Amino acid sequence: MTISLNxxxxxxxxxxxxxxxxxxxxxxxxxxxxxLRIREIAEELGYVTNFAxxxxxxxxxxxxxxIADELVTSPFATGIIGGLDSGARASDMAVFxxxxxxxxxxxxxxxxxxxxxxxxxxxxxxxxxxxELPAExxxxxxxxxxxxxxxDRVTSLVPDEAGxxxxxxxxxLNAGRRNIAYINLPGLLASELREIGFRQALDQGxxxxxxxxxxxxxxxxxxxxxxxxxxxxxxxxxxxVPQRPDAILCGNDRVAMEVYAALRRCGATIPDDVAVASxxxxxxxxxxLDPPLTTMALPHRAMGRKAxxxxxxxxxxxxxxxxxxxxxxxxxxx
Amino acid sequence: MTISLNxxxxxxxxxxxxxxxxxxxxxxxxxxxxxLRIREIAEELGYVTNFAxxxxxxxxxxxxxxIADELVTSPFATGIIGGLDSGARASDMAVFxxxxxxxxxxxxxxxxxxxxxxxxxxxxxxxxxxxELPAExxxxxxxxxxxxxxxDRVTSLVPDEAGxxxxxxxxxLNAGRRNIAYINLPGLLASELREIGFRQALDQGxxxxxxxxxxxxxxxxxxxxxxxxxxxxxxxxxxxVPQRPDAILCGNDRVAMEVYAALRRCGATIPDDVAVASxxxxxxxxxxLDPPLTTMALPHRAMGRKAxxxxxxxxxxxxxxxxxxxxxxxxxxx
DNA sequence: TTGAAAGCGCTAACAG
DNA sequence: CTGTTAGCGCTTTCAA
Numbered sequence: 238m239t240i241s242l243n244x245x246x247x248x249x250x251x252x253x254x255x256x257x258x259x260x261x262x263x264x265x266x267x268x269x270x271x272x273l274r275i276r277e278i279a280e281e282l283g284y285v286t287n288f289a290x291x292x293x294x295x296x297x298x299x300x301x302x303x304i305a306d307e308l309v310t311s312p313f314a315t316g317i318i319g320g321l322d323s324g325a326r327a328s329d330m331a332v333f334x335x336x337x338x339x340x341x342x343x344x345x346x347x348x349x350x351x352x353x354x355x356x357x358x359x360x361x362x363x364x365x366x367x368x369e370l371p372a373e374x375x376x377x378x379x380x381x382x383x384x385x386x387x388x389d390r391v392t393s394l395v396p397d398e399a400g401x402x403x404x405x406x407x408x409x410l411n412a413g414r415r416n417i418a419y420i421n422l423p424g425l426l427a428s429e430l431r432e433i434g435f436r437q438a439l440d441q442g443x444x445x446x447x448x449x450x451x452x453x454x455x456x457x458x459x460x461x462x463x464x465x466x467x468x469x470x471x472x473x474x475x476x477x478v479p480q481r482p483d484a485i486l487c488g489n490d491r492v493a494m495e496v497y498a499a500l501r502r503c504g505a506t507i508p509d510d511v512a513v514a515s516x517x518x519x520x521x522x523x524x525x526l527d528p529p530l531t532t533m534a535l536p537h538r539a540m541g542r543k544a545x546x547x548x549x550x551x552x553x554x555x556x557x558x559x560x561x562x563x564x565x566x567x568x569x570x571x
Numbered sequence: 572m573t574i575s576l577n578x579x580x581x582x583x584x585x586x587x588x589x590x591x592x593x594x595x596x597x598x599x600x601x602x603x604x605x606x607l608r609i610r611e612i613a614e615e616l617g618y619v620t621n622f623a624x625x626x627x628x629x630x631x632x633x634x635x636x637x638i639a640d641e642l643v644t645s646p647f648a649t650g651i652i653g654g655l656d657s658g659a660r661a662s663d664m665a666v667f668x669x670x671x672x673x674x675x676x677x678x679x680x681x682x683x684x685x686x687x688x689x690x691x692x693x694x695x696x697x698x699x700x701x702x703e704l705p706a707e708x709x710x711x712x713x714x715x716x717x718x719x720x721x722x723d724r725v726t727s728l729v730p731d732e733a734g735x736x737x738x739x740x741x742x743x744l745n746a747g748r749r750n751i752a753y754i755n756l757p758g759l760l761a762s763e764l765r766e767i768g769f770r771q772a773l774d775q776g777x778x779x780x781x782x783x784x785x786x787x788x789x790x791x792x793x794x795x796x797x798x799x800x801x802x803x804x805x806x807x808x809x810x811x812v813p814q815r816p817d818a819i820l821c822g823n824d825r826v827a828m829e830v831y832a833a834l835r836r837c838g839a840t841i842p843d844d845v846a847v848a849s850x851x852x853x854x855x856x857x858x859x860l861d862p863p864l865t866t867m868a869l870p871h872r873a874m875g876r877k878a879x880x881x882x883x884x885x886x887x888x889x890x891x892x893x894x895x896x897x898x899x900x901x902x903x904x905x
Numbered sequence: 906t907t908g909a910a911a912g913c914g915c916t917a918a919c920a921g
Numbered sequence: 922c923t924g925t926t927a928g929c930g931c932t933t934t935c936a937a
Contacts, residue, residue, distance in 0.1 A: 241930055252908045267906060285685045289623040289632055290930035293913040298623055314649060333667035351619045491859045498861055501835055522856060525825045527832055575914055586924045601922060624914035627929040
């Protein structure tokens with residue numbers, strides 16, 4: 238038995254509209270006395286706004302819908318959703334996600350979502366990639382998170398991969414490292430961009446970026462967790478020649494984990510012999526490695542927050558691709 | 572400009588109610604011809620049900636609300652929410668979570684949630700613990716996930732910790748291990764229960780459970796990721812005496828990761844010299860360790876699915892505590 | 906400063 | 922087999 242504005246109105250001996258005005262501070266003006274009294278009664282009766290009813294007039298529910306491209310199964314989801322949530326909360330909005338998986342199409346997920354009449358819709362990808370959104374949804378989807386809309390029809394928020402690689406490489410150079418090898422993740426958009434930043438930093442630092450060592454972490458064209466790892470053999474190889482590296486940059490924290498094990502096998506110590514750095518900041522891994530891993534944290538939360546801001550902005554800004562900076566997390570591996 | 576039943580009714584030259592019946596197969600009967608024609612028009616116009624409007628009559632939205640006790644920040648969230656989602660989808664329900672964090676109370680989160688008029692509400696914890704739910708919410712919250720309501724006022728779904736430890740210990744014994752040390756996580760409910768299962772399995776196997784070695788992973792009363800790790804020194808100690816263990820059971824995968832590193836330092840190989848096994852199955856870690864880690868997977872998805880089932884059941888079953896079994900994931904560390 | 910009434914989209918009860 | 926109508930809870934427009 239839920240209670241409504243009507244119940245309060247009856248109890249207070251005023252009209253429903255007065256109650257509505259008193260509680261939600263709308264245009265309606267009334268004596269402070271009345272307003273206070275109504276609020277007390279509402280409190281006492283345990284009144285809770287009915288958003289569904291409100292939405293009948295407004296046309297929308299205070300919800301931000303997220304089309305989660307496989308995202309919900311990923312630990313990275315938490316950052317994006319969390320950021321979105323904290324950005325939305327300020328405007329009294331809630332976030333709800335629907336997974337786009339298997340054979341479901343964007344159209345079908347959007348339709349399902351639309352039944353709830355969300356105020357705004359975002360599309361979020363599990364890893365940085367290009368996504369082609371059918372033209373008819375360009376209006377509906379307000380922002381792409383962690384992915385770039387292939388035809389730039391929608392504002393996209395993506396991690397600044399090249400910038401992160403540049404920053405981390407500079408950090409290694411500043412730490413006195415002179416021979417940095419990069420074990421990258423093959424076949425990913427992020428990897429391509431990071432490689433550019435890596436080589437650029439070397440060039441700027443007076444080294445030959447084009448000549449730098451960049452090796453694939455796995456023996457497949459595209460990195461995946463299940464692919465056969467090449468990390469051990471690469472590290473062994475790298476450490477067996479006179480020109481051994483004094484730093485290894487890793488495509489992600491899991492690769493770094495393997496590099497740790499491989500270096501240990503070679504008898505090399507971290508960071509004295511070889512510094513190790515990486516991308517992601519999967520906290521459970523990075524902080525638990527010995528020594529704790531220095532890594533560029535993916536800006537998942539920041540992208541989420543920014544997305545909320547864009548979605549809830551008064552006026553629709555022009556479409557653009559926004560690169561969101563990583564955050565350097567200094568631990569002890571450099 | 573969204574289109575409504577009314578628009579379809581006009582276009583089809585029938586009443587709204589007929590359209591409603593045609594689309595949602597309600598009690599209304601009509602010629603197959605009419606029904607088909609209406610459906611076609613709806614399709615053509617791009618009609619999408621308005622749940623908010625429907626809820627005005629039903630009294631609830633087809634939503635399952637989840638009070639997420641810090642959960643959303645955890646990678647474990649994904650299993651629980653994912654399971655809930657897949658369980659709910661069958662009934663055309665969506666799941667939405669609200670985080671209970673910082674200074675927010677259950678009451679305040681429930682109130683926020685209630686504004687959306689969810690059909691059912693679950694409470695989910697990040698790690699297995701006891702939760703005292705104020706009595707007045709016992710009716711509102713339909714099920715507790717990954718936690719036990721302190722006064723058994725609400726049906727609770729918890730991982731079968733003791734059973735999991737028993738199973739894993741038996742697995743080690745069956746693999747021929749005779750001297751199993753257990754590096755446990757101090758101060759957690761899960762740990763207490765697992766220790767019981769561990770000792771029980773040893774007793775049943777003809778070993779002296781009461782005498783078995785159980786060591787704390789960190790030097791604090793309660794395990795946390797930030798506490799100072801004791802794993803290295805424990806392993807060194809264990810391996811330096813004549814009665815070295817031939818298996819180490821770990822409180823979680825991160826501890827196992829440290830055990831791997833420590834064993835490697837001691838020159839011991841896994842699993843030949845020492846088998847390693849653990850709890851959690853954090854896939855990114857467990858599958859990436861070398862050798863891949865054999866571990867008991869927490870039943871997060873299963874709890875989520877079961878929760879959906881309980882919440883959406885026709886009639887409310889009597890309150891109980893349901894222990895959900897872990898799943899043994901065999902890899903190569905045993 | 907407050908009230909009355911309309912209407913949002915839908916379903917259920919009742920008529921035809 | 923189909924139509925009409927009322928009403929869910931709220932906000933907004935118009936009237937007092």
